[in-house]
Amino acid sequence: MLKDLKIFKILLSLFWIGLGIFSYRANYQNERVIFFDVGQGDSILIQKGDFEILIDGGVDDSVVYKMGEYMKWSDRVIDVVVITHMHDDHYGGIKYLMERYEIGVFLLSPNCGDLCKEFKEYEFLEISQGMDIEHEDIDINVLWPRVGSLDKNLNNDSIVFLLEYLDKKILLMGDAEMEVEEIILENYGLDITNIDILKAGHHCSKTASTYEFLKIINPDMSICSCGEDNRFGHPHKETLDNFRNLNLQYYITWEEGDYIVE
Amino acid sequence: MKNVLQIFKFFYKRFISLGLYIKNIPILYLSLFSFLITLMSTQLYEGIEIYDKNIKIFTIFLLVLSLFFILITLLIYRNVSHSVKEGKSNPKVYVQLLFLAVLLLSRLFISFIKDYKIIKNIESFTSNFKQQTVQVLDISKSKGDIQEIVFEYKGVKGVGRVNWFENLKIGNMCNTYMEIEEPENFEDFNYVRYLKNKNIYLRSSEIKIESCNSEFSIKKLSDIFLWLKRNLRIFREILSKHVEKYLPEPQASLLIGILFGSERAFSEKFEQQLRISGTTHIIAASGYNVTILILASNKIFNFIKKKYRLLISLLLIWIYCILSGLGASILRATMMGTITVLALLSGNVRNTHLLIPSGVFFLILLNPRIIFDIGFQLSILATLGLIYVLPSIEELLKRIFSLKNVPQFLEDNFLGTISCTLSTLPISISIFGKFSLLSVFANVLVLPLTESTMLYGTIALVSSFILEKFSIYLFSIPYIQLRIFQRIVEFFGSIRWGYIDVKTGWIGWIVGIFLFLFCIYFYPLDEENYYVKRFKDL
Numbered sequence: 041m042l043k044d045l046k047i048f049k050i051l052l053s054l055f056w057i058g059l060g061i062f063s064y065r066a067n068y069q070n071e072r073v074i075f076f077d078v079g080q081g082d083s084i085l086i087q088k089g090d091f092e093i094l095i096d097g098g099v100d101d102s103v104v105y106k107m108g109e110y111m112k113w114s115d116r117v118i119d120v121v122v123i124t125h126m127h128d129d130h131y132g133g134i135k136y137l138m139e140r141y142e143i144g145v146f147l148l149s150p151n152c153g154d155l156c157k158e159f160k161e162y163e164f165l166e167i168s169q170g171m172d173i174e175h176e177d178i179d180i181n182v183l184w185p186r187v188g189s190l191d192k193n194l195n196n197d198s199i200v201f202l203l204e205y206l207d208k209k210i211l212l213m214g215d216a217e218m219e220v221e222e223i224i225l226e227n228y229g230l231d232i233t234n235i236d237i238l239k240a241g242h243h244c245s246k247t248a249s250t251y252e253f254l255k256i257i258n259p260d261m262s263i264c265s266c267g268e269d270n271r272f273g274h275p276h277k278e279t280l281d282n283f284r285n286l287n288l289q290y291y292i293t294w295e296e297g298d299y300i301v302e
Numbered sequence: 303m304k305n306v307l308q309i310f311k312f313f314y315k316r317f318i319s320l321g322l323y324i325k326n327i328p329i330l331y332l333s334l335f336s337f338l339i340t341l342m343s344t345q346l347y348e349g350i351e352i353y354d355k356n357i358k359i360f361t362i363f364l365l366v367l368s369l370f371f372i373l374i375t376l377l378i379y380r381n382v383s384h385s386v387k388e389g390k391s392n393p394k395v396y397v398q399l400l401f402l403a404v405l406l407l408s409r410l411f412i413s414f415i416k417d418y419k420i421i422k423n424i425e426s427f428t429s430n431f432k433q434q435t436v437q438v439l440d441i442s443k444s445k446g447d448i449q450e451i452v453f454e455y456k457g458v459k460g461v462g463r464v465n466w467f468e469n470l471k472i473g474n475m476c477n478t479y480m481e482i483e484e485p486e487n488f489e490d491f492n493y494v495r496y497l498k499n500k501n502i503y504l505r506s507s508e509i510k511i512e513s514c515n516s517e518f519s520i521k522k523l524s525d526i527f528l529w530l531k532r533n534l535r536i537f538r539e540i541l542s543k544h545v546e547k548y549l550p551e552p553q554a555s556l557l558i559g560i561l562f563g564s565e566r567a568f569s570e571k572f573e574q575q576l577r578i579s580g581t582t583h584i585i586a587a588s589g590y591n592v593t594i595l596i597l598a599s600n601k602i603f604n605f606i607k608k609k610y611r612l613l614i615s616l617l618l619i620w621i622y623c624i625l626s627g628l629g630a631s632i633l634r635a636t637m638m639g640t641i642t643v644l645a646l647l648s649g650n651v652r653n654t655h656l657l658i659p660s661g662v663f664f665l666i667l668l669n670p671r672i673i674f675d676i677g678f679q680l681s682i683l684a685t686l687g688l689i690y691v692l693p694s695i696e697e698l699l700k701r702i703f704s705l706k707n708v709p710q711f712l713e714d715n716f717l718g719t720i721s722c723t724l725s726t727l728p729i730s731i732s733i734f735g736k737f738s739l740l741s742v743f744a745n746v747l748v749l750p751l752t753e754s755t756m757l758y759g760t761i762a763l764v765s766s767f768i769l770e771k772f773s774i775y776l777f778s779i780p781y782i783q784l785r786i787f788q789r790i791v792e793f794f795g796s797i798r799w800g801y802i803d804v805k806t807g808w809i810g811w812i813v814g815i816f817l818f819l820f821c822i823y824f825y826p827l828d829e830e831n832y833y834v835k836r837f838k839d840l
Contacts, residue, residue: 061775100447105552
């Protein structure tokens, strides 16, 4: 009896060790873009195997749990982190991430100045209009900002880019508002028609996603990244009306959770 | 009809024998007495305190309390002297009892006077937003964007919230900008009493730290404890950082919770699932960790003499208690553990029945307000469940299936959990108004896993300091185990009907009375109980 118990225990330890090795070595083939539900804030993860690009980190530590859920556990490096602009509902969570993960490189707006100096202590790169970033089949075209602020509104300094990945065109607007939308349409009108997925600007506030803009880019799906009962009243009725009038589908993160594009 | 009469007779007999049993053992008397008197006097005190902060009424209250004590002592004296005359008991017992009663009375006096002094002058401690110097006594970094601290201001304790990224250490003297106010009760929660149980009288919703003096010097006796806490926290932070470096969330927080019982934050959804599945106790420092430690250390060191083995386990549980930061709940559990081990050392099996009463008495002496602490009540009930409900259930099973013995694995993995859940039901229903139907099943699956995670987690953590590169492989074992843990919790936590709302609190009391009668009926009086059996073959 005692001998049986010992054998059982040895077998059990072997089982755990085997399972551990398996979990470490398991192949991780994930090609996807995930729009996290991080409350009132933005956070989007682009994943290819164990290569990650994180765009914004929400306001609090929610992003830490999201990364724990979606990243391979033994991968402790987030390769690229983009901070679209320096509002705390976009960079707040990044600080919590930095306590746990190593970050390859920060991509920052050239106009963020002193506001982003704490991130400039690490490896960083300023990206602006016209730049092109590629990694395997991930292709990012930076549409905004240009060097030098447009106006006093920090939201209009947001990094905006067009992501082409998984045979889809995904337009990520950050917090950019209608002034930026107008300029982008002027500059890139043709490139941004028939978008598959739009991360609507400024959490679907009425100051962004104008009727004209939506009509031209004609997205299959628009995502409003906002928190329940937030004090700004996002998503605004006017924006949702625009979607409805144009017969466009939309997705609100706090109602339905993370949105995964695969 | 005849049957019913017989059952009544049986209950009556058992009642009488229980009464006699208590009477024969003075410590049972004393602990019951101390519990009741603390309960009554505190209630009374709070009554007059709300009514008026008048010194006259307070003095009368103290006088009445002492008179009551004298009366009770006289009553006991009459009783004891009677049995001393008949040669049934030893006069020494009386002296001991008297001594302990005086100790209890003075402890109550001290706590009331201290409380009265603060309450009377509470206005002198509160203030508007302005610069204040406070000392940090405790920090819990549990919630997302804030850390909660316990501070000391003019000798009175308070709680407050500080920015998450503020790098504080226990014992720091800080220049702050804050508003200090009296705490207020919530709609359905007596917050003032909750804080008072922890000796806390002040509250500040937002503390802005301007600067902190991080040097710490020991000036008075209580500083030694603070110094110890400070350095332990620093040490624990280093260990936690290591775990966080290797494991993602929620596995990192689960492991840290299981190993050191530190309060950790999880995503809202997962926290709710933990609650619904009734598994939160595993990741908090509790009696469960202490029990595992005692059993494990005895298993590991089974080649040395029992006496030394027990001493080692005593040492281990205290090291664990200190490591986990000397929090109130773990301190309590360790005391109970210590009493258990001491009872085992003395070799008298009957002593297990005295564990709880002596523990209760001792803890009341340390802090009379502990009896209002829900955590304390729950842990006492859980222990009572293991000592009394478990053997009763086993007896029932034996009678139904006419078994000689209940299989060990059933007892270890299933019946123990059921007993604990059942015995804590009265409180969880009457206080929280909720109970978890599935917690038994979730716990049965999770508990054996946790024991193994404790082992592999410790190995991985220690190795991460020595073999940095290799330890990621070692962390893969606790990772996969905690992943399974997470899945189990998520599964049981997402079943909608798992959590039952009981609006009427008296159902809790009915459950309590039923359990009491159940134990009286089924408890095998002459047999050894679970605790003894588990520890006997050590």
